[in-house]
Amino acid sequence: MKTNYPIRKVAAIAALLLATVLPSALNAQSTEIGSDARAEIEKLNKSIETAITKKAMGDIAAMYNEEATILTPGGKKLHGSKEIGAYWYAMSGCKDFKSEITELGGNGKLIYQLGKWTMTIEKDGKLVTYSTDVVLVWKRESNYEYKIQLSSFNNSVAVSEREILPNSAEAK
16 A cells, blocks of 8 residues: 655655755864863963963973874974973973964864964064064863963064074074
8 A cells, every 4th residue: 555645744854854964064174162161272372371470381292192192383393292392392482372272173072273372572682573474273181181282373473573492493
């Protein structure tokens, strides 16, 4: 015996399925992060600013996970705790530091951050201000803390002249 379903019933069932399944499928592809994760990343950025102000460079190095990588201006790659620690200790001459987040996205386990860092460093007895674009990838660890997996920044033009940040590929 052949069963005929009225088109309205089929359309209603299809609409119900789409209304329940489609939103969760779209959320799986979303790069929007929750407000808790956003607040945590903003707090971590403030911690970087505070650590630089206090010359606590080890605190910044500890924000990177064991397998982290820094891509410095000019393309030099620093990998692992020892190299990352040395990089940040070389930055201990930084007099002022500001972090600006322009975009955050991801899925909660991995969060990408686009932004700008502005720092003032004393060089040859004068203060030089750098502004650099930054990309950070934060990874949520098994203890639910976010650690930096990857950071990359460029070296833009200083206020009065072109300068090279420590540990860049162009630095001696």
